[in-house]
Amino acid sequence: MGTVPATPRPLADVIDYSVPILDIVDIGAMLEDGRDRYDALVAQNLARVTGFEPNRTEFDRLAQRSGPYRYFPVFLGDGGTATFHLTHYPGCSSLLEPDPAIIDLFETMGAWEGWNFHVVKTEHVRTTRLDDLRGEIRADYIKIDVQGAELMVLRNGRSVLTDALVVETEAEFVPLYRGQPLFGDLQVFLRDQGFLLHKLVDVGGRPMRPVRPANLCAPISQVMWADAIFVRDFSRLDVYGDDGLIKAAAILHTVYQSFDLVGLLLREHDRRRGGALWDRYDAWLRTCDLPSAAVTFITHMTATA
Numbered sequence: 310m311g312t313v314p315a316t317p318r319p320l321a322d323v324i325d326y327s328v329p330i331l332d333i334v335d336i337g338a339m340l341e342d343g344r345d346r347y348d349a350l351v352a353q354n355l356a357r358v359t360g361f362e363p364n365r366t367e368f369d370r371l372a373q374r375s376g377p378y379r380y381f382p383v384f385l386g387d388g389g390t391a392t393f394h395l396t397h398y399p400g401c402s403s404l405l406e407p408d409p410a411i412i413d414l415f416e417t418m419g420a421w422e423g424w425n426f427h428v429v430k431t432e433h434v435r436t437t438r439l440d441d442l443r444g445e446i447r448a449d450y451i452k453i454d455v456q457g458a459e460l461m462v463l464r465n466g467r468s469v470l471t472d473a474l475v476v477e478t479e480a481e482f483v484p485l486y487r488g489q490p491l492f493g494d495l496q497v498f499l500r501d502q503g504f505l506l507h508k509l510v511d512v513g514g515r516p517m518r519p520v521r522p523a524n525l526c527a528p529i530s531q532v533m534w535a536d537a538i539f540v541r542d543f544s545r546l547d548v549y550g551d552d553g554l555i556k557a558a559a560i561l562h563t564v565y566q567s568f569d570l571v572g573l574l575l576r577e578h579d580r581r582r583g584g585a586l587w588d589r590y591d592a593w594l595r596t597c598d599l600p601s602a603a604v605t606f607i608t609h610m611t612a613t614a
Contacts, residue, residue, distance in 0.1 A: 319353050320563060324589045325589060326555070329556055333451075334359050334360075335347075335452045336451065336453040337453060337479075339362055340370070347450065347563075351377060355563075363393070363434070384436045385455070385458075386465065387438065388437065388465065389435075391435075392432070393431065393432050396426055396427060397423065403455070403458060403486055405458060406428070408489075414518060416516045416518055416525045439462055440466050440468040447469070449475070450476075451473050457489035463499070463502075474540065474556055476540075477539075480495050480535055480537045482532050483533055492535070496537070503541060504542065506538075508538045510602075511605060512532060512604055513528070513532075513606070514534070517531060524608060543574075551582065554578045575590050
């Protein structure tokens with residue numbers, strides 16, 4: 310059996326079936342490591358991307374990209390005014406205030422002067438509700454990373470969420486920002502919107518000071534954050550349209566290597582349409598050494614550390 314590459318063979322080639330164009334909404338679109346999680350979908354000409362990035366410097370960089378991208382320098386939130394906390398490292402900036410009582414407990418992190426979470430400036434901003442943009446955008450796939458304000462954005466985007474098939478949200482297990490909702494709050498909200506937790510990727514943490522192991526970027530015991538992947542409830546496949554089954558399969562195959570869930574979706578499509586997509590996909594799977602990737606970990610320095 311062969312090993313599955315980091316970017317597997319395009320789903321359309323595997324199943325010999327055209328994949329509809331996907332609408333991706335990227336909230337907090339700053340390119341922290343020079344790439345997007347969904348780059349392979351764009352490379353396969355399967356995606357249109359609408360991004361939101363209120364940091365003007367980062368927005369200007371994004372606006373220069375060529376391809377199927379459009380970006381808005383908008384603070385998404387509840388539609389009211391808020392205080393934006395600009396930090397030493399822009400990727401730690403948030404509508405919530407960093408909490409030194411938590412942050413300063415951990416190695417490689419800090420909220421004091423010169424460190425990433427140090428607030429260098431605050432400004433009052435007007436936020437926009439995601440649902441107020443419903444006529445301009447739709448979302449098959451939502452990626453959101455807004456440093457603790459994810460739940461506020463999603464609560465004010467319920468209408469946009471009704472179209473979504475996959476949601477990737479950053480989630481913390483300890484409150485790095487004052488008043489920050491945590492993973493459990495996001496999970497309960499998204500469950501009520503018809504989503505199930507699928508997997509956790511890029512789980513990370515840090516050692517607590519003053520214990521200093523050889524790898525200061527690998528937690529000894531305390532999990533701190535992850536990107537949580539939620540999918541439209543796969544125990545209720547009746548809520549998926551025919552195109553939705555294929556779109557979700559393309560996202561999960563290409564981005565997350567969730568090959569078993571892709572198989573479930575393809576079998577349902579075959580049941581409805583009388584096709585043989587699963588047979589083709591199963592034949593490809595039998596050539597692969599399938600990964601175990603329900604949880605993946607980061608043990609190196611990340612931009613927000």
